[in-house]
Amino acid sequence: MSLRSALTPVVTRWRTANPYALDTALAALVLFAVSLQWMFPDEGDDPLTWRGWLLGAGTALPLIWRRRAPCAAACAVSVATPAQALLHAPPPDVMYGGMVVLYTLATVGKPWQRRMMLVCWVIGVVATMQHQSNKEPFEYAFHLMGIICAYALGMLTRVQRAYTTELEDRARRLERERAADTARARAEERSRIARDMHDILAHAVSLMVVQAEAGPVVVRKDPERAEATFDTIAATGRDAMAQLRKILGVLKEEQERANGTAVLRLPQPSVTALPGLIRQVGESTGLRVELRTTGEPCPLSSDTEVAVYRVVQEALTNTVKHARASRAVVGLHWAEERLTLTVTDDGRGPSSSQGGHGLIGIRERAAACGGDAETGSGPDGGFRVLVRLPAATDRQEALG
Structure with a gap:
């Protein structure tokens, strides 16, 4: 079994799961990542305080509402993240919450929301880095690349979803058109069969009626002609029955072959x-x-x-x-x-x-x-x- 086939059921269950449960799990995961600084502290000038941890939690907990209120959740994370950095309590090593909300807005947000948020985060990262002690030049690039990559990933997801939606809509339209074409073909075929059966029956019955009406007259006057008349009635009836059996037989055969779509292909007169x-x-x-x-x-x-x-x-x-x-x-x-x-x-x-x-x-x-x-x-x-x-x-x- 390939890795892709093994992961497909997991991905399917993940996509169909309760979105609120998934967002809560994601917020808990981000909160755990933010708390690693307190679990494994390193030496530095930034103190580890409860206020800093609460601000770090403020970058994670709003993610619970990131799909119900993406712009509000992004604003809450955007306020808590620079506040944590400016108060040095301590500043976040990685802006997990910021990358998640940027990805979310790029995926589901309106154009002005996602563009404004991206610009604000770029400016905010540069501004807050100026107040961080012991900053290194590579840290600018690290944080900026992180938020830009998150935004780009969100835009890619947005385009992929739009493309998938368009393919699904096209498939549904094609299915509706195919069903309409099938229904129209069936209606036309039913109409053609009805016309053929009408022509066959009307012609045969008319001839039989004319002969039958003349039968009592010629029986008394010309027995030989009467016998010929009755033979004509019988031959006309047999011919009509043979044609009807042929139509119904071919119709049944084509219905079984085409799963209910009847298309007659009988030898036709010319x-x-x-x-x-x-x-x-x-x-x-x-x-x-x-x-x-x-x-x-x-x-x-x-x-x-x-x-x-x-x-x-x-x-x-x-x-x-x-x-x-x-x-x-x-x-x-x-x-x-x-x-x-x-x-x-x-x-x-x-x-x-x-x-x-x-x-x-x-x-x-x-x-x-x-x-x-x-x-x-x-x-x-x-x-x-x-x-x-x-x-x-x-x-x-x-x-x-």
Whole structure:
């Protein structure tokens, strides 16, 4: 075990101990050091008196309050120390109390307090040394270096504490920012999952409802078509269940891997899947859907590819559920590195039932990809969904 690892628990306990108990112990230690002159007297012209000992105690006892009232404690020590030296009863060999209060003020005092105290002690040491008998030149340097070193050590401690505090504050800010980023990512992911599940369920259920409503009619008139209708309902339901199981399975796996942070990475549909979607809607509902493409296609980011598919899916689902339309047109217009997507029908136009989560999801998807969406009446009647989406900025983004 290294010396540092052995001392770390001791230092930790020392820092977390009661500060008043520590200051009392420090005052007792300084009082013991001051009393050494009386315990081991040497020959000299300065007498050892009780008055001198009391003045020496006056340089130690105020240290008990050095953290509660640092300036008052420093002033008390600053008065007792020169008084002891001027009365020759006897003068202190080492100014223990003075070095402690200078260190304390340099650490916790206000700028004017610590600067004023340092200047007063420098002047006081020089002045009191003039009244000390048998003084030696090196004693000036000894006392001056002692108080200056104590002050410098206090300033170093002050800077170190400020630096440590800044690091701790920065760590707390980074932790709060990380928690906020995590919460924001989770909220965005929950919103995306909700949109995907809404699109999958709404589309599948709408097709199933249309087929189920037509089932009783065709059962009596065309049994073979009725059988195909029920097969379509079953296939649509199985497809929806398979997609939901895939979403929930990957979500559970990612939650366990990321300790609760869900990040889905499912194979997502793209623009190339639109013909299949249109064919499915037409075969399942009897709605005539036409896909029209103009311009030269440009690469899209993976999120934009998914948004195009989901917008078309949601728009056609709304057409099947609400529009009472017989025909719909899906238009893809590529121009100036931008895709303009339109879905129009020849139904009854806007209604209050078409202002729900589906249209909100379309706007959210467009905004998330840096585009915008408009919904309302078409130029020739019916209902129109218009979405403008930007192309990928570079090849890497296009590849996702």
